[in-house]
Amino acid sequence: MSTSGTSSSPTAPSVPTDFIREIVEGDLASGKHHSVVTRFPPEPNGYLHIGHAKSITLNFGIAAQYGGRCHLRFDDTNPAKEDVEYVDSIQEDVRWLGFDWGEHRYFASDYFDQLHQFAVQLIKSGLAYVDDLSPEQIREFRGTPTEPGRPSPFRDRSVAENLDLFERMRKGEFDEGACVLRTKIDMASPNFNLRDPAIYRIKKASHHRTGDKWCIYPMYDFAHSLSDMIEGITHSICTLEFEDHRPLYDWYLDVLKTPSHPQQVEFARLGLTYTVMSKRLLLQLVREGIVSGWDDPRMPTLSGMRRRGYTPQSIRRFCELIGVSKANSVVDFSLLEHCVREDLNARSQRVMAVLRPLKVVITNYPEGQVEEFEAENNPEDPAAGTRKVPFSREIFIEQDDFAENPPPKYFRLSPGKEIRLKHAYYIRCDEVVKDAAGRVTELRCSYDPQSRGGSTPDGRKVLGTSHWVSAPHALDAEVRLYDHLFGVPDPGAADDFKTVLNPGSLEVLDGCKLEPGLAGAVPGSRFQFLRQGYFCTDAGSTGSHPVFNRTVGLKDTWAKIARK
RNA sequence: UGGGGCGUCGCCAAGCGGUAAGGCAUCGGCCUUUGGAGCCGACAUUCGCAGGUUCGAAUCCUGCCGCCCCAGCCA
Numbered sequence: 001m002s003t004s005g006t007s008s009s010p011t012a013p014s015v016p017t018d019f020i021r022e023i024v025e026g027d028l029a030s031g032k033h034h035s036v037v038t039r040f041p042p043e044p045n046g047y048l049h050i051g052h053a054k055s056i057t058l059n060f061g062i063a064a065q066y067g068g069r070c071h072l073r074f075d076d077t078n079p080a081k082e083d084v085e086y087v088d089s090i091q092e093d094v095r096w097l098g099f100d101w102g103e104h105r106y107f108a109s110d111y112f113d114q115l116h117q118f119a120v121q122l123i124k125s126g127l128a129y130v131d132d133l134s135p136e137q138i139r140e141f142r143g144t145p146t147e148p149g150r151p152s153p154f155r156d157r158s159v160a161e162n163l164d165l166f167e168r169m170r171k172g173e174f175d176e177g178a179c180v181l182r183t184k185i186d187m188a189s190p191n192f193n194l195r196d197p198a199i200y201r202i203k204k205a206s207h208h209r210t211g212d213k214w215c216i217y218p219m220y221d222f223a224h225s226l227s228d229m230i231e232g233i234t235h236s237i238c239t240l241e242f243e244d245h246r247p248l249y250d251w252y253l254d255v256l257k258t259p260s261h262p263q264q265v266e267f268a269r270l271g272l273t274y275t276v277m278s279k280r281l282l283l284q285l286v287r288e289g290i291v292s293g294w295d296d297p298r299m300p301t302l303s304g305m306r307r308r309g310y311t312p313q314s315i316r317r318f319c320e321l322i323g324v325s326k327a328n329s330v331v332d333f334s335l336l337e338h339c340v341r342e343d344l345n346a347r348s349q350r351v352m353a354v355l356r357p358l359k360v361v362i363t364n365y366p367e368g369q370v371e372e373f374e375a376e377n378n379p380e381d382p383a384a385g386t387r388k389v390p391f392s393r394e395i396f397i398e399q400d401d402f403a404e405n406p407p408p409k410y411f412r413l414s415p416g417k418e419i420r421l422k423h424a425y426y427i428r429c430d431e432v433v434k435d436a437a438g439r440v441t442e443l444r445c446s447y448d449p450q451s452r453g454g455s456t457p458d459g460r461k462v463l464g465t466s467h468w469v470s471a472p473h474a475l476d477a478e479v480r481l482y483d484h485l486f487g488v489p490d491p492g493a494a495d496d497f498k499t500v501l502n503p504g505s506l507e508v509l510d511g512c513k514l515e516p517g518l519a520g521a522v523p524g525s526r527f528q529f530l531r532q533g534y535f536c537t538d539a540g541s542t543g544s545h546p547v548f549n550r551t552v553g554l555k556d557t558w559a560k561i562a563r564k
Numbered sequence: 565u566g567g568g569g570c571g572u573c574g575c576c577a578a579g580c581g582g583u584a585a586g587g588c589a590u591c592g593g594c595c596u597u598u599g600g601a602g603c604c605g606a607c608a609u610u611c612g613c614a615g616g617u618u619c620g621a622a623u624c625c626u627g628c629c630g631c632c633c634c635a636g637c638c639a
Contacts, residue, residue, distance in 0.1 A: 017578090043639050078638065135637055142635055145566040149635085180637050190567040192635050201637035220639050244568050244634055266569085268632095273575080279639095321587060323577050325570090328632055332575045335588045345601060352598095380601065411599065420597060454597040465597050531598045557599045 018324035020265050024062055024235055027263075033234045036068035040094070040101075041224070041238075043075045044086035044208075046279040047294040047301045048093040050315065050336070051270040057319035058267070059237055060099040071231055072101035076109045077223045079207040087208075089294070093302040098312045104231075108223050109209045111230055115218045116170070118226055118256055119181060119200055123162045127255055128199065129155055130165035132179045141187075142195050148188035149195045155184065169202055172215045176202045181216075185251065193248045197221060225249040228262040236262045239269040240326065270322065271330035274484035275300045276492050290501065291485070295539070297549050298485040298505050308482065309526050309536025309551030314343040333484065337552050344526060344534040344551065349377045349384065352422065352467040353529040353548075354513040355479055357396035359471065362427060364446045365393040370470075373423040373453070387517055391424050394471040396513045401466040402443060404432055409561055411464035413443070420465045422530060426451035467530040474513035477546040479535070481507040514546070521546065528554075 016022040027033045038059040042052065063070035072094060076082050094101070108115075122128035131154045133141065143149035157165070166181055168174065181200035189195055199222040204215045225248075228236045236249075243266045253261045269277075276282065277300060285291045285299070294301050297308035305315065318339040322331050352375075371391045378384035397413070406414040413419045418428040425447040433442035450456050454465075485491075487502035494500045518527070525537040533553035541547040 041639095045639080075639065081638075131637095138637075139635070143566095144635065147566085177637065182637095192567080195635080198637050203637085217637095219637075224639085240569070241633055242639090246568090268570085321576080323587095325577070327570055327577090329576060332588060335576070338588060341600090350598075350600095379598080409599090422597060424597095462597090464599070467598075528598085528600080531600065533600095554598075554600050559599090561599080 018267075019326075020058065020235070020237060020267060020324055021062060021065070023263075023265060024066060027234070028066065035234075036063060036066045037071070037232050037234045038063050038068065038237060039071040039073050039228065039231065039233050041073045041075045041227075042090050043078070043081070044083060044090060045078070045081040046086060046283060047089050047303055049277055049282065049300045049302065050272060050275075050305065050318075051277045051300075052093075053097060053302060053315050054270045054319050054322070054324075055237070055239075056094060056097060056099060057316055058324060062235070062237075068234075069104060070099070070101060071104040071106055071233070073106040073108065073227060073231065075220070075224065075227075076107050076207070076209065077217050077220060078203070079205040079217065080203060082208055084208050089303060093306075096306060096312055097302065098316065106227075106231060107209055108218075108227050109207060111223070111227055112210060112214055112218070114230060115223055115226055116216075118252075119166065119218070119222075120163070121256060122183060122199075123166060123181075124159060125255070126159055126184070128181055128183050129157050129162050130169065130179050131155070131182045131196075131198075135177060138180075138198075142192065143187070145190075151187050152182070152196070155196070166200070169200070169216050170214075172204070174202055176204055178202065183222075183251075185248075191244055191247060193221070193245050194251070197248060221245055221248045222252060225252045225262070225264075226256075226258070229253055229258045229260055232260060233262040236264045238264060238266055240266050240328070241269075242266055266326065267324050268326050268328050271328070272300065272336065273330055273333045273489040274486050274491065275333070276486070276497060278492070281492070281497060285485075290498070297480070297482050307536075307539050308549055309344075309534060310340050311343050311526075314339040317343065330490070340552050341534070341554070344528065346380055347378070348526045348528045348534060350375070350379070350530050351518060351527045352389065352469055352515045353477075353479070353518070353532070353535070354396040354398050354467065354469045354474075355481075355509055355529075355532065356399040357469075357511070357513045358399045358402055358440065358443065360395050360397050360427070360443045360445055360468070362393050362395070362447050363430065363444050367393055369393065370473075375423045389423060389515055389517070390470045390473045391421075392470045392472055395421070395468045396471055396474065397421075397443075397466050397468050399440075402429070402440070404440065407562065411558075412466060413445075413463070418448075418462050420451070420454055420462045421468045422465050423454060424452075424468070425449070425454075426456065426462055467532075469513040469515055471513070473516045475516050475519050475546065477512050477514050477518070477548060479509045479512045479548045479550065480538070481509065481550045483507075512548075514548075518546065519543070526551065 040056050040059045060070045131152045133152050141150050180198045182196045182198050185194045187195050200216045203217050246264050249264050295303035295307045318336050372388040374386045375389045402413045427445040427447045429445050431444040435441045483505050485505045488500045491497045491500045521537045523537050523539045529535050534551040535548040538547040538549050
């Protein structure tokens with residue numbers, strides 16, 4: 001291993017933290033490569049999700065760490081499924097995550113001419129043939145795990161005939177499915193991928209970049225290895241399910257005697273509890289309107305997480321913490337939340353917001369009087385400064401912060417008890433006002449003028465501290481509380497994932513009372529609503545109708561105690 | 565009954581023949597004008613199982629067991 005041998009070079013390795021970095025460092029140390037070139041190769045047929053973030057972080061991270069580069073390459077070889085909407089969103093998401101491909105943005109479709117030439121070369125070498133078998137027949141001829149496949153009757157066509165047929169395929173003389181170009185490898189291979197895989201099929205679909213120039217399109221394996229080679233990729237990092245394809249990946253490069261031969265390395269894709277990651281399922285959630293769109297804050301998509309208020313830093317940190325290995329794994333969602341809180345705790349402004357308001361009248365506070373208190377913006381960061389918060393005779397506190405019959409260990413307001421209003425005064429509950437139905441509608445309390453600022457000369461202790469908002473100054477807002485979209489840790493295992501949706505994944509609260517300073521918060525702004533959680537101004541929030549999304553709640557020790 | 569992978573604490577994951585890192589979660593305690601944050605402590609005599617090699621094995625060998633992926637003209 002080469003941890004110190006080249007320590008004086010600019011690509012000096014540090015301690016590798018995963019097996020892929022070990023491989024890269026080994027190749028750099030042995031001189032196999034002098035620089036590293038990786039690529040992130042999404043198919044533009046869906047939005048990027050947190051699983052892609054793992055791959056992006058790995059590929060761009062390795063490139064940055066070893067002084068190389070990482071390409072963004074769209075694997076757009078199937079015009080039937082792909083769309084520009086997706087290439088746009090993918091670029092936006094990669095940038096948002098914090099990575100830069102510089103000039104290196106490519107499309108597999110940029111290489112269609114070269115790929116076509118490689119296919120012709122394969123035919124000329126007698127290594128590819130046009131097969132007229134139907135898709136069903138091809139499947140039958142392919143054999144089974146225990147039986148070898150049988151050669152297609154068209155396998156031994158002459159080079160000239162294959163050249164002619166392939167050209168006619170290109171010209172559009174045949175219908176979709178009529179024939180396909182296959183490589184001649186080994187119909188008896190125990191690896192299905194080598195049983196004469198198709199490399200070109202007819203698709204009379206308009207391509208989002210090449211339009212109607214082509215009606216034949218290369219298949220993934222063929223296009224991918226050659227695209228990697230064309231770009232000078234050194235390490236082609238992909239997920240485990242492509243391990244079986246590696247012999248094929250290598251075969252194209254060997255047989256075509258290409259000037260370089262990238263190395264494919266596979267790692268385990270990310271699994272996350274309480275979420276589904278398959279594009280098919282995510283598409284279904286969007287198409288069937290189960291969520292509001294690809295950027296619904298409950299989606300594991302990067303656009304959803306962005307709208308939810310997750311930061312790029314926290315997602316990158318998460319990808320760093322989960323590691324990279326070849327063991328199939330499902331990471332606890334709580335680790336992601338931990339990363340989000342860790343980041344937001346350090347830098348989000350604290351603010352007071354009452355989500356479920358309960359009116360409190362401070363009977364001994366002068367009517368019409370307004371005071372302003374100085375409130376710290378972030379106890380973790382004194383440099384964040386302070387702000388003024390208005391206080392008056394009528395305020396709102398959280399309904400949960402009052403209990404007429406307090407359970408054990410309840411450190412909040414109840415009849416006759418005293419609490420502190422954050423940054424303001426101590427108040428004692430003197431009277432509980434109820435409506436005809438017996439519901440508490442208002443509290444009448446008295447404050448201790450001596451407690452201004454939150455402490456008293458006698459140094460007496462209070463039960464706890466509550467957040468509050470001055471009623472006449474409050475900003476009304478809508479607040480959306482999010483929870484897991486699914487109610488079970490492994491929704492992917494359900495026969496129908498729709499049966500395991502979490503009915504409480506979205507709770508919309510109206511008439512929430514926010515600190516007036518929140519007026520005009522621009523979409524995307526993040527705050528910590530004191531004692532409750534981190535919230536983000538929604539993308540659709542306006543001055544006349546402010547909307548905040550709960551990114552993640554604060555850890556709730558009381559909830560744990562109350563459960564017992 | 566074919567091929568390719570993987571099995572270390574509830575979840576990730578280090579470990580690469582010298583006697584089980586770390587993070588999340590969990591459970592205690594301290595502290596606190598957020599029941600937040602922070603701090604302290606507990607948390608695998610054992611590495612899927614069984615043999616073997618060795619002074620010594622999670623690490624090497626053999627066998628077994630379990631899980632994942634592969635029969636698209638998808639990627």
